[in-house]
Amino acid sequence: MLVRALLARQMDRETKKERKEFYFSPSQLGKCRRRLWFEAKGEKGDIQLIKEEFLEDGHEHEKITIERLKEAGIDISHCQEPVDIPLVKGINIENIPSFCSVCKRSIPKGVLHGHIDGLIGGKILFEHKAYASERFREVVNERKLPRSVYVQVALYLRGLSYKGIKKARVLVKDRNTSKYVEFLMEYDRIRDRLIVKEFIDDAGIREELGEVYRGIVKRALREASEVEEYLKRDEVPPVQGREFDTEECGRCPYRVRCFRLEREHIKEGEVLSWESGKLSKNEREILKKFLEVKIKRDRITEEYNTLRDVLLKVFSQKDIKGVEIPSLGIGVERGVIERTNKEVDYKKFAQAYPEIYKEVVKEVPSVYEYIREKKKKGLSVSLEKIQKLPVDVKKGEEKDIQQKTQQQREDRNIEEVSDGKVEQEVERIGRVKIKTRRVKR
Ligand code: SF4
Numbered sequence: 349m350l351v352r353a354l355l356a357r358q359m360d361r362e363t364k365k366e367r368k369e370f371y372f373s374p375s376q377l378g379k380c381r382r383r384l385w386f387e388a389k390g391e392k393g394d395i396q397l398i399k400e401e402f403l404e405d406g407h408e409h410e411k412i413t414i415e416r417l418k419e420a421g422i423d424i425s426h427c428q429e430p431v432d433i434p435l436v437k438g439i440n441i442e443n444i445p446s447f448c449s450v451c452k453r454s455i456p457k458g459v460l461h462g463h464i465d466g467l468i469g470g471k472i473l474f475e476h477k478a479y480a481s482e483r484f485r486e487v488v489n490e491r492k493l494p495r496s497v498y499v500q501v502a503l504y505l506r507g508l509s510y511k512g513i514k515k516a517r518v519l520v521k522d523r524n525t526s527k528y529v530e531f532l533m534e535y536d537r538i539r540d541r542l543i544v545k546e547f548i549d550d551a552g553i554r555e556e557l558g559e560v561y562r563g564i565v566k567r568a569l570r571e572a573s574e575v576e577e578y579l580k581r582d583e584v585p586p587v588q589g590r591e592f593d594t595e596e597c598g599r600c601p602y603r604v605r606c607f608r609l610e611r612e613h614i615k616e617g618e619v620l621s622w623e624s625g626k627l628s629k630n631e632r633e634i635l636k637k638f639l640e641v642k643i644k645r646d647r648i649t650e651e652y653n654t655l656r657d658v659l660l661k662v663f664s665q666k667d668i669k670g671v672e673i674p675s676l677g678i679g680v681e682r683g684v685i686e687r688t689n690k691e692v693d694y695k696k697f698a699q700a701y702p703e704i705y706k707e708v709v710k711e712v713p714s715v716y717e718y719i720r721e722k723k724k725k726g727l728s729v730s731l732e733k734i735q736k737l738p739v740d741v742k743k744g745e746e747k748d749i750q751q752k753t754q755q756q757r758e759d760r761n762i763e764e765v766s767d768g769k770v771e772q773e774v775e776r777i778g779r780v781k782i783k784t785r786r787v788k789r
Pocket residue numbers: 380381382383587588591592596597598600601602603604606607
């Protein structure tokens with residue numbers, strides 16, 4: 349009963365939130381453009397993530413942490429102090445509030461307005477984040493925070509730069525275990541770059557990081573301004589590069605709707621011919637490699653299955669259970685598995701107990717992107733044929749491709765996979781994929 353009342357309250361708050369006008373704030377910027385677009389349109393997130401948001405009692409955690417820090421003798425002041433952040437010349441954002449209900453004052457035109465968590469010793473920005481254990485572990489393992497946190501810190505430091513404040517300490521709390529880790533950052537306003545200098549683990553051990561985020565404020569503001577343009581034109585912003593694979597997508601409350609939009613968009617998409625000259629040499633190289641690996645994988649699977657069947661026959665004829673290779677510590681064993689799976693007949697269950705069915709069966713939306721091989725019926729393509737495919741682009745064409753796709757790339761904020769970067773990109777995407785798989789929703 350109490351849980352339902354709390355959930356109803358949360359849903360009510362979400363509905364009211366939706367009715368409010370949308371404004372860009374420092375904590376919103378840095379998220380993907382499509383997500384900002386959903387937020388600006390007042391779209392509600394997927395239901396299970398509303399429940400997740402329900403748990404976001406970050407301010408309480410922040411208060412507790414600040415009390416603890418004060419008890420530990422740390423000088424924390426200026427908590428929730430307002431900061432006005434000037435926009436970058438040439439970038440215009442219209443959806444900025446003109447009045448702050450917390451400060452009860454007007455906000456000058458052309459500035460973003462926010463409230464900082466505090467200052468340490470009056471000289472270093474203090475930011476507090478409280479995450480659930482799973483997310484906290486990811487932050488610790490990756491030594492990385494979501495991009496929106498870096499943008500928020502850079503924006504606040506930009507706003508505080510007139511006071512000579514350049515550094516920030518971001519304290520991250522595990523909500524479940526009360527463990528803390530810390531990041532030290534520095535913002536260079538002239539070059540508009542944020543350097544994540546140091547990570548301090550839950551045992552207080554420091555580790556140098558030195559990660560640099562160039563043009564961080566400019567890019568985030570430009571994205572916000574682009575979102576406004578898309579809203580005006582009533583168009584959906586394209587997804588930014590391989591966003592779908594990032595952790596941001598894994599946690600995005602609009603994931604399902606975003607994927608559906610993408611599915612519609614893909615349906616109308618064009619299928620290029622290899623010879624069309626729209627793909628660069630590197631892009632062709634990647635596609636060629638993909639097809640090669642796919643054919644090799646299919647061959648290996650086929651070979652594996654044949655060898656397994658032959659071995660089973662041999663073991664059976666010789667009446668042996670298995671073979672060991674003691675020097676290597678490995679071997680193979682024959683066995684028989686018998687299983688009886690219990691399955692729920694959902695149709696019958698729903699008919700017999702409709703109320704219980706509604707209570708216990710929940711919808712878990714799940715979406716993923718794929719790329720699969722398309723082959724003309726009856727045609728077999730050999731590895732040798734694929735390997736012989738020329739990847740070179742005709743003279744002069746490469747330049748043409750670059751010019752044509754430059755605009756698209758800029759629009760999607762995609763970094764081109766250039767020569768020598770293919771391996772790095774494959775490794776990066778591989779890492780992200782592994783990370784994404786860990787994200788349970
Ligand atoms: S699912 Fe990913 S690409 Fe789509 S809105 Fe969310 S963060 Fe952006």
